[in-house]
Amino acid sequence: MASNGVEEPLLSGMVDPSVQTKKKNFLKRRYRHSKSAPLAEFFPSETKGTGQIPHTESITGKLHPTFKQVAIFLAVYLGVGAVTFLLVRNQIEGKKTDGFLDAVYFCIVTMTTVGYGDLVPDSTLTKLLACAFVFTGMALIGLILSKAADYLVEKQEILLVKALHMSHKVSTTEILKEVETNKVRYKCLTVFILLLVLIIIGTIFLATVEKLDLVDAFYCVCATITTLGYGDKSFSTEVGRAFAVIWILTSTITLAQFFLYFAELNTERRQRALANWVRTRKMTSVDLEAADIDDDGFVDASDFIIYKLKEMGKISQEDISLLLEEFKDLDVDQSGTLSVSDITLAQS
Template sequence: MAVLMDAINPSIPKPKFGSESIVRQACILLILYLSLGVVIYWFNRHHFVGPKTNPVVDALYFCIVTMCTIGFGDITPNSNATKLFSILFVLVGFGFIDILLSGMVSYVLDLQENYLLKTVQHDGDKRDLATSYIIDVKKGRMRIRLKVGLALGVVVLCIGIGVGVMHFVEHLEWLDSFYLSVMSVTTVGYGDRAFKTMPGRLFAAIWLLVSTVAVARAFLYLAEARVDKRHRRMAKWVLGQDMTVSQFLAADIDNNGYV
């Protein structure tokens, strides 16, 4: 990276975006939204068909499965009113998933990056190693490869936890447990396998929400990695060319002193 700023002030402080407050607001809105869905399901529970356990657990399970666009098909609406409710619930739910996804990831990454930066600043012997493989100190953020690895690790962890619960709680064979776990995490939801017990559905209500967010973020990081790789190639090609001072200044399109 070509730097045109004064050597005394080589970096710009990392801005704060209030990710913690976004997470708090998103969680509160999500809880209220799910509570509203559970109440509506409760008053219309006789207009839903499928295997039943506990009405409240079934309501929460149905709302999560619907909002995460999994659609197992084990509980379905069978009246015009409940079908309209399902349509509105999933459409509005997209917004909550997006807000929660962005806020949670930003908050977690802020914590990780601040911790790593403090570690680097207080450990001079390991500064070069951390800078090379973990973080980019100039940009003040984790390297994209590490973020991709962490996101994929969370997805694998979600699948593993799902396999264990489905085998020991839902009493499925190991292969069927793995099959249902992957189909659920990837939001495919064929419907030939689903959660039938009350503990299983209670677990699924939390697990499906977390795993859906994790998978979505993993795909975003993979896309970001490809874009970052392309930008690096372009930057390498540009910096390999003979450029004049005026060309460097023209390349600083955002006037922040960096090219």
């Protein structure tokens, strides 16, 4: 088994964010830090939108659906959902407004698992349809969460930092650096502010358009964004439901996002503590012996780095073993080091 999966944190890959995020960061990082230019061309389609290297292109395409693909999934899902529930609208019970709007609204309330119950399926067919739509909807929400996330937040972060530093003038470079250094913190803050805005908008809307008193409006907002959806208060007017379609989707995803970023912040803090502890731990002679990964009799900088990365749990022995084999295949003259002639010979 490739070690990566096992080494991954438990909730790492909800739908598939891991590879994508990792790769994105890795790319960004490359451009900035690496002394090797060619690496930066690894996934050209991601940064430049063009694909000079066909092979790389196909790898990228296979590895993760793009943001655009997710948007198309959502559109198709809502389209199919709306048409389906429009066709069976007589088998759905509850407070109705416009047929099409109700169908979309029902679809959104179902896929986000808010489930107010102000519209409920009333036949075997619609009940089973609702079951099918809630499962696929959940999967889709997971996919949206994994994609929309960083993509949408990144630009807002910069605006946020600009706003925070409005009083003292700072250059764009400084802002970018600040954002990079405290990335997760700013992501968290950005999403939190967005969430507050959505809560306020929702409360005001419910109070004015749906004529709820302020506590009820706030209560309905909380019950909605958490997907609790008791259903004693919900959107019952046509305008209300049109608003709800957009607002419910945005706010439930934003809250989920906030929880995730908050958790990431926590994880980061812990990982940093662990890494620091490992880095500064005293070496013993036993460590020294163990660190000589290539058994060449001495511990150079690279040996030391690999040993410490292993200690931090960032890489596994399996990662190392596989690459060590690869190295041995390349090292044709068995000198223990790679030269241009080695790789020319090995790859010819």
